[in-house]
Amino acid sequence: MDNGLLVVISGPSGAGKGTICKRLKEEIKDLKVSVSATTRKPREGEIEGTSYYFINEEEFIKRINNEEFLEYAKVYGNYYGTPKREVFKELQDGNDIILEIDIQGALQVKKNYPKGVFIFILPPSLTELNNRIEKRGTDSKEVILKRMQCAYDELDYAFEYDYVVVNDEVEAAVEKIKIIILAEKNRAIRKKAIISKIREV
């Protein structure tokens, strides 16, 4: 019986998942963060076991075959994955753990752990998303157009999630997620142990 919550923060690129997760970690001091495994080489300043678990490709593929990942993906030739064992250990210890992840990853997690709390972060509008991506100044017009088309299509995935939070103002979005986490602790599916206890006394 797990006592902690697995909170999955996901949504289209540019919706502001990263900023929201950073603020959540600052505000909820007991919230644990999942550390991913990767076959990518460490960059300067990255710390083994904090930034990532750095492993080689042979080891990564062995772990895929052993179903040791909640989700994994290959991006630009490197593997990235969320280790099941660590996440489940935190949940069993009664700790809440947060996972910031793209949509494909979140759907894999849902398949492997449907009891998670799946939150889809949305930009207030596609125009605003376009502005945010343009402001970064890192993408060509063609890439921006492709990203926008992708975001448009990805909105359909919102209905595979439990909650949808519009990120028009970061603090308001963070507040909503904090409330969702508190409410989720009262879900009937998480109360089996309490009901057994009430019967005993």
Add this chain to the structure above:
Amino acid sequence: MDNGLLVVISGPSGAGKGTICKRLKEEIKDLKVSVSATTRKPREGEIEGTSYYFINEEEFIKRINNEEFLEYAKVYGNYYGTPKREVFKELQDGNDIILEIDIQGALQVKKNYPKGVFIFILPPSLTELNNRIEKRGTDSKEVILKRMQCAYDELDYAFEYDYVVVNDEVEAAVEKIKIIILAEKNRAIRKKAIISKIREV
């Protein structure tokens, strides 16, 4: 598309549903309360349309056959029922509405309106429930024993609800329900309109 929430507060007799609902209505000023229809004769001080809608049995049975009730029951020879039309009108107007109801009634509501938010109120322990019922001083030992057996069995229904809230301290329970109502406003199933709107801009 409904914008309001139907919040169903239910649970075994003696769990404290009534006190909790009274406090919720005081604290959330926009929260609407469903008015039941009944074939019972009005008591002194009861007001038509506020306490109940008082109708005769012929009319009540006609409405049952027309499926005009979200739920209904016959108790000690009188019918009681929750009119669909009024509840749905409030929801469409964007108002949240609360319904305090026994377990059988809540399960009927769930069948007719699964989008509702179903909250099961529990006593902190069966010993405490026993104390509360004894304190009322209205029931014989046999009746108390029967009530306790009933409450024991009814605990199983908790898993048909969305949330379980233990009423060990009224204010804490009320606070939890307020948080649940806030969180539920972010459920993906209630966000179809917003996602269409985001696509437009």
